[in-house]
Amino acid sequence: MSPKHIVFKKISKDKSVGVYMGKRDFVDHVDSVDPVDGVLLIDPEQLKGKKAYVTLSCTFRYGGDDMDVLGIAFRREIYISIRQIYPPLQDKEQGILTKVQDKLLRKLGVNAYPFFFEFPDNLPCSVGLQPAPKDVGKHCAVEFEVKAFCAESQDAKVRKRSSVRLMIRKVQYAPENLGPAPCVETTRDFLMSDKPLHMEASLQKQTYYHGEPIKVRVKISNDSNKNVRNIIISVEQIASVVLYSNDSYMKAVATEDSGDSVDSGAKLDKVYTLLPLLANNRERLGIALDGKLKHEDTNLASSSIIKEGVLKEVLGILVSYRIVVKLIVGGEVGVELPFQLMHPKPDTVKESELEDEVVFEEFKRTNLKGMAEDEDEGNVSTGEH
Structure with a gap:
């Protein structure tokens, strides 16, 4: 029997937007990186005329967000890219879809819209330094996140109830062509x-x-x-x-x-x-x-x-x-x-081998002990750097 395909999902508290993604790990092959793709499900009644956006961001954190030494900000966005997904800027039929996106769009119906991001080739992989056992704040880490939200515009204030944040990873696996033994x-x-x-x-x-x-x-x-x-x-x-x-x-x-x-x-x-x-x-x-x-x-x-x-x-x-x-x-x-x-490169399942059945799994945000799931509320940075 063909393997079932697990799809990770997360819905905003007010049900206005929901994100569905076929994987959480995206492989850096050195010469290229797996693109980030998924589907955004919107509720037109909850949106109340607002627009829906998805962002991909890479953030470098150093210590807690409240720390600031000698004027140095300890949280820096290395990269952020934003897409307006609804109302769509192009016809859904014009885009090239992955097989997972195609299945999700058929399963979720007319209020589902695909999104797609390419990683630039100069971003780090997901890595962090182990905090002390009693530390409860953010540690030194490179983190990747997909965020979906609805607002009047991409620069407007975002309500926590109208947004979802999904932690993803950029990873590397052992190369197939191994070098000489040291x-x-x-x-x-x-x-x-x-x-x-x-x-x-x-x-x-x-x-x-x-x-x-x-x-x-x-x-x-x-x-x-x-x-x-x-x-x-x-x-x-x-x-x-x-x-x-x-x-x-x-x-x-x-x-x-x-x-x-x-x-x-x-x-x-x-x-x-x-x-x-x-x-x-x-x-x-x-x-x-x-x-x-x-x-x-x-x-x-x-x-x-x-x-x-x-x-x-x-x-x-x-x-x-x-x-x-x-x-x-x-x-x-x-x-x-x-x-x-x-890590060795895992065996990948070919898209053609996947069953039509899709299994949904709730997508939880990584929490450090003592931290709330959604820790910030306010403007979402825009633009691509």
Whole structure:
């Protein structure tokens, strides 16, 4: 039997507008991004002559909305695009519809209208920094949102009862063409030692999936007169907040303190296993996480893949990972192995395989503890930046 198609919906409190979307995750393929498409259902009696609009926005938040330090606004709209959906500016029959839109329009009737947005190619992916356990305000995050509302004009004040807001995500998956497995080596000479210490560290591949153990092979030839007293291997996450001050946060998200030693003149060839998981880093402030929807759990942020030629300054928060191998030899001898941590690309259902039956699921706004669902009321910014 063909899989049923789940459609996420959200209706305004006064029933004037409702949004229906076939998915909440939109994939950044680096060279292109899935367009945002859906259907707006309006109630002409509730609209009372007003117009209906849909916006797609990308917002960078830094701390709570009420924070303002040295005149710096901690909430910035990176991008916003607005469409007037009703009254329609073009005939419904003229537009090119996705299969989901076509099914929804037939199911919802004459008061349903399609909408469509293209992402620009220079927007960041959905990612945020983990707040402290007691924080209840907005944390540092890049967020995407679809908002529908009715008003006399796009610049008029919007009543909360006449609007709906839907959190969506822009995500990246592991590339199909994987790069070479990382391998690095170093040689260290010591004072009063005729021969050096040599170390080589390598991974089995360049890209690992969330929840997958990472095996690190460490080979040491200690021809020096020093003793290696300990070997420490860690997975480090580097989150660079590039939009404002180019701050970088480096956090070890998995560590293996092996206690292994390598005496002078000895060798070692050993594989160490590390498993970077959010579950082991719940209490740590500043860990970068993938954006989440509803009250679903999330995971450590995926590595950022940047399209060539795009200015990094507009990309919000960039995330990368590396394995660090340190030898304790009086001082430290260390090497770094950059790698990618991502989700595999999920199996997609072809539109032609979908059943005619559509299953509706309520679309809830992500809430942080202590926050109301709709936190602002007022003018909706317009224009495309």
